[in-house]
Amino acid sequence: MRVKILGSAAGGGFPQWNCACSNCRGVRAGEFRGKARSQAQVAISSDGSSWFLLGASPDLRSQIEATAELQPREGVRQSPVAGVVLANADIDHVLGLLLLRELQPLRVHATESIRRILTEDNSMFGMLQRVPNQVAWSNFLPGAMFSLLNAGGDDSKLRCRSLSLGQHFPAYVSPERRSQLMAGEASLGLIIESPSGNRLAYMAAVPQIDDALLAEFEAADVLLFDGTFWSDDELIRIQGSGQTARQMGHVPVSSADGSLSRLAGLRRPRKIYIHINNTNPMLKEGGPEFRRVREAGWEIAEDGWQFDL
Ligand SMILES: [Zn+2]
Numbered sequence: 001m002r003v004k005i006l007g008s009a010a011g012g013g014f015p016q017w018n019c020a021c022s023n024c025r026g027v028r029a030g031e032f033r034g035k036a037r038s039q040a041q042v043a044i045s046s047d048g049s050s051w052f053l054l055g056a057s058p059d060l061r062s063q064i065e066a067t068a069e070l071q072p073r074e075g076v077r078q079s080p081v082a083g084v085v086l087a088n089a090d091i092d093h094v095l096g097l098l099l100l101r102e103l104q105p106l107r108v109h110a111t112e113s114i115r116r117i118l119t120e121d122n123s124m125f126g127m128l129q130r131v132p133n134q135v136a137w138s139n140f141l142p143g144a145m146f147s148l149l150n151a152g153g154d155d156s157k158l159r160c161r162s163l164s165l166g167q168h169f170p171a172y173v174s175p176e177r178r179s180q181l182m183a184g185e186a187s188l189g190l191i192i193e194s195p196s197g198n199r200l201a202y203m204a205a206v207p208q209i210d211d212a213l214l215a216e217f218e219a220a221d222v223l224l225f226d227g228t229f230w231s232d233d234e235l236i237r238i239q240g241s242g243q244t245a246r247q248m249g250h251v252p253v254s255s256a257d258g259s260l261s262r263l264a265g266l267r268r269p270r271k272i273y274i275h276i277n278n279t280n281p282m283l284k285e286g287g288p289e290f291r292r293v294r295e296a297g298w299e300i301a302e303d304g305w306q307f308d309l
Contacts, residue, residue: 001044001045001046001158001192001194001195001196001198001200001308001309002044002045002046002048002306002307002308003042003043003044003200003222003306003307003308003309004042004043004044004067004069004305004306005041005042005224005274005301005302005303005304005305005306006038006041006042006043006057006059006060006063006064006066006067006070006303006304007037007038007039007040007041007057007059007063007303008037008038008040008274008275008276008300008301008302008303008305009037009038009039009040009275009276009277009278010039010040010092010228010275010276010277010278011039011090011091011092012039012092012277012278013036013037013038013039013059013278014027014036014037014276014277014278014283015027015028015036015278016278019278019279021238021278021279023278023279023280023281023283023284024278026284032283032284033284033285033286033287034283034284034285034290035283035302035303037276037283037302037303038057038059038062038063038303039057039058039059039092040055040057040092040093040204040274040275041053041054041055041056041057041059041060041063041096042054042055042202042224042274043067043069043070043081044158044192044200045069045080045156046156046157046158046194046195047156047157048069049073049080050080050082050150050154050156051069051070051080051081051082052081052082052083052084052085052148052156052158053081053083053084053085053096054084054085054087054190054192054202055084055085055086055087055093055094055096055204056084056086056093056094056095056096056097056099056100057092057093057095057096058091058092058095058096058099059096060096060099060100061096061099063303064081066303066304077102077103077104079104081100081104081106082106082107082148082149082150082151082156083106083107083108083109083148083149083150083151083156084097084100084106084107084108084109085108085109085110085148085160085190086108086109086110086111086114087162087187087188087189087190087202087204087205088114088166088170088186088187088188088205089113089114089117089118089169089170089173089186090170090205091170091172094114094118097118097125097128098124098125098127098128100128101127101128103130103131103134104134105133105134105135105136105150105151105152106128106134106135106136106151107135107136107137107138107148107149107150107151108128108135108136108137108138109138109140109146109148109149109160110137110138110139110140111139111140111141111142111162111182111185111188112139112182112185113169113181113182113185113186114185114186115137115139116177116180116181117169117170117173117177117181119137120177121173121174121177133151135151136151136153140160140162141185142162142163142164142184142185142188143161143162143163143164144161144162145159145160145161145193146159146160146161147159147160148160157194157195158192158193158194158195159192159193160190160191160192160193161190161191161193162188162189162190162191163188163189163190163191163203163213163216164184164185164186164187164188165187165188165189165203165205165206165207165213166186166187166205166207166249167183167184167186167187168186168187168249169181169186187205187207187249189201189202189203189204189206189213189216190202190203191216191220194309198221198309199219199220199221199222199309200220200221200222200224200309201216201217201220201222201223201224201225201269202224202274203217203223203224203225203226204224204225204226204228204274204275205226205228205249205250205275206225206226206249206250206251206259207246207249207250207251208246208251209251209259209262209263214262214263214265214266217263217266217269218266218267218268218269219268220268220269221268221269221270221309222269222270222272222307222309223263223266223269223270223271223272224272224274224301225259225263225271225272225273225274226250226251226259226273226274226275227253227259227273227274227275227276227280227282227300227301228245228248228250228252228275228276228277228280229245229248229250229252229253229277229279229280230252230253230254230279230280230281230282230289231245231252231253231254231255231258232244232245232246232252232255232258233245234252234277234279234280235248235277235279238279253273253280253282253289253293254289254292260292260293260296260298264296270299270307271297271298271299272298272299272300272301273293273298273299273300273301274301276300276301282300283300
């Protein structure tokens, strides 16, 4: 399985349009020792010709244009993108679906709750259902293994299992709709298994780490983990108000019960932080936070990375 990291930032990207934190100002001024990043997006393939997207970011158009493997290869209208797997209904995880509306056959794997939010409450997603056989939706249940299929139903040989991580649906979901949905289907981590049995764990929004989750990570070969915030009060300190990282569903990297400390005992997986918010000080290469993460054996994802497993 080939894994490509098309985008590595949290929602808003880096720099973020309305942010003048020291990181964002530094990037705009060309003085930041570190890289700009687009919003988190991962693509996987077992054969190099048919690709599945983990989420669909608002930056998907430019991410595809920056990635030769995802560009049309034959005929006038064609795409190597066979399907999408959704882990939640957040804007920065699903908006890219609307960019894929040009009548290209596609399969979207999602929990029933996430599919209902998108297709029953948000009429714009009707653009994905304008003609028969445009987007095929496949429901999956948290915990159940399923095969990634293209729009025509061909099996990619990639298998996926989701873990229920968070109970919170996005703020745009009405209370009435929320009451009809399964809370365990709100926010998921994805375990992808390659034909050879290697495992990728994609966990971009992790509110807490328990022993069951640690066991899942120890059984993975590569862990792409929530690197959104360095500290719990990061946004509050920068903005003067707002929510803590944990209130937003993200365990911070630092602190005694942060991910660096809680995941320090992992032996098997290659550990890579992804979904990094523009305010996170570990983005600054060579800075103390960057060095601490690297010395602990972690990597910090950059747009354009790829690896095989
Ligand atoms: Zn910023």
